[in-house]
Amino acid sequence: MDPVIITGAGPVGLTLALALARQQVPCVVLDEGPGKDEPRPARTVVVREDAVALVERLTGTPLTGLGCRWAGWRSTRRKQVIREVVFGDTDPAPLHIAQHELTGVLRAALAREPLVKIAVDSRLDGIEQETSGVTAHTRGPGGTWWRGSYLVGCDGPRSTVRKLQDIRFPGRTAVERYAVAALRTDLPWTDEALLHRSPPWRTSGPSAGEIVGRPLPDGVWRLDWLLPPGKDLVTPELLVNRVRETLTGWVGTSNPSYELLDTGVHTVHHRLARRWRVGRVLLAGDAAHLLGALGTQGLEEGLRDADNLAWKLALAWHHGPREALLDSYQEERRTAIAARLRAADQVLPLLRGGGGLRSYVPGSARGNDALLADGHLGRGTLGSPGTYGASPLAPEHLAGEVPVGTPPGAPVTDVRVTAEDGTFVRLRDRLGRGALLVVLIAPGTGVWERKHWVTAGIMPRLAAAVTALPHYAELLVAESYPGAAAHTVLLVRPDGHLVTALSGVRPADLYAAAEAAVGGATPPAAAESTEEEAEAGAAAGSR
Known part of the structure; x- marks a missing residue:
């Protein structure tokens, strides 16, 4: 089987x-550049947990x-503090990191990965697609043809892949524009990000309204x-x-001391590709969407694209085309991005349109400040990560389905679980291996060794049901989960989104939910794969 071709060596690619x-899917990354990134302190990203x-x-x-986790967040209007947030264990802080630091970590990990080849100074200029694969041509010092099973365009706003596939990219240009500076200085607060609206030292003009300060190391x-x-x-x-x-204004001295490190202008566009998949060619990251107004962050949505697509491509690569599964990538991710863009479009006139509701509704200015904070903090309709409740992969008509603290399609809470080898791990540590996760909620198991309860109660029946599923699954046990009663069984996708929660061991419901989550009935090629292959894939994912 040919490798997956990825165009673009930014964070998403x-x-x-x-x-x-x-x-265990080999890849070729086509990198236009020389294989390293220029340090730009003013080019930073904020990523949530x-x-x-x-x-x-x-x-x-x-x-x-490598980055800075904020101790808190403060919204100020003129001289008045409107909102303060203190981050802690139950409310993890966002991470603010220079983009070149992030790509450096990713490149270092890929340098140790034998299944990935990075072709530097390789600019894509042609794609030919057949039913059996994709051929890409690059120009440059090593210009050549590359053969792949699939091709994913992660090549940014001016995506060559998108243009070669004649995919429209409608939206709005220059929704917002910012002057940006990275500098080293001493401020009255440390490790605390802030949004300052209508500062008292600026009294006129549209640009008087907003300054954002984000700490770095x-x-x-x-x-x-x-x-x-x-x-x-x-x-x-x-x-x-x-x-x-x-x-x-912030320090209170007439001649503040600082070292200017980098400057720039950041222009925010809002665009959404009409299609994210054309046969064996797909789009991800800025090639598929642009957003970022009102404090929202486009990069982390690109990382969620990669997380959503990887396990689906891997399943198709190992077991043959799964059209419904690959189609679900566009339906899930495009719907989530479209919802955030609609929310921003609705809020922008209120926050940027002059008087608006603030002229008529008492207290609305404070509400607008809260909306802006939500965008910066990854909360509310502006900032929360998308859920896939209406996904085509969602199961239907499960008699044993019960509600828990996480709605179907939303990311699961990261609780401590007992793995099959008896070790305690975080639930998030078991994601990204291509396996479904079946989590039994069993109070008390956290204080007893696994050997004492693995053959007791409902465990043998549940283990048998998991073994019979149409796709490899790992059985985990948690003492508790928000909103879940004892003996609730959670089915979790490889990207950490909840498929369903069932009351007790219900093999038929569990099978139906697992079958829906991987795109429907298992094709013959997948059904013929041996138990040894499944075990080998699981072992490889644990590297």
Whole structure:
């Protein structure tokens, strides 16, 4: 079987390559550049806990030392603090990290991965697709033809893959524009991000309204100033004036000390590709969608694209085409992105359109500040990760289905579980291996060795039901799960989204749910795969 071709060596393409390799799928990454990324302190990303866990699981490298986890968040309007958030164990902080640090970790992990080849200085300029595979042509010093089973375009907003497949990319241009500076300075607070609206030292003009400060390691800060609509040139003098004005207002000295490290202008576009799949060619990341207004982050949605697509491509690569499963990638991910774009479009006129409701509704300004904070913190309709409740992979008519704290299609809560070898692990640690996860909620099992309860009660019957499923599944046991009663059985997809929760051991319901989750009835090629192959795949995923 030919490898999967991935065009683009940004965070999304590199993450997808790692995720496929962890499931024993070989890949070729076509990198336009020289194989390394230029350090740009002003080019940073904010990633929430699920995206951080994905990258750390794939690379085996903690990201916290490379970025900054905020101690808190503060929203200020003029001189008044509107909202304060303190992060802790039950409310994990976002991670703010320079993008070159993130890609560096991914590249280092791929350098150790024998199943992935990175072809540098290789610019895609042609795609030919047949029913059996894809052929891609690159130009450059090593220009050649590449043969692949599938091709995924992770090649950014100006995606060559998207253009070669004649996929429309409608949307809005320059929804917001920011002047950006990365600088090293001492501020009155440490490790706390802030949103300052209508600062008292700026009294006029649309750009008077908003400054965002996000800490990085080693005393470095990224500051973003909202710019007025239009294409006015952002000169170095303008940026230096903004820096001095802002630091003077925050620090209270007329000549604040700082070291300017990097500057730029960040323009936010909102676009959504009409199609994310054309036969064996797919899109992910900025090639498929652009978002980012009101504090939202587009990169983490690209990482979720990679997580969603990897296990589906891996299953198709190992067991033959699964059309319904591959089609579900577009239906799930495009629907989730479209919902966030609609939410931003609805809120933008209120927050950026002058008076609006603020002129008529008392207290609405405070509500608008809360909406902005949701975008920055990954909460609410603006910032929360998407759920797949209406997925074509969702099972229907399960008599034993019961509600738990996680609705079907949403990401599961990361609880402690007992693995089949008796060790205690986090539920997220078992994701991304291509296996379904069956989790039994059994209070008390956490204080007894597995040998004492593995053959007791409902465990033997559940183990037999798991063995009979149409796709390889791992049986885990948790002492508790939010909203779940004792003996509830959860079925979780390889990307960590809940398929269903059942009351007790119900083999027929569990089988039907597992069959739906992998795209329907198992094709003959998959049905003929041996038990040894399934065990080998599971062992490979645990590397």
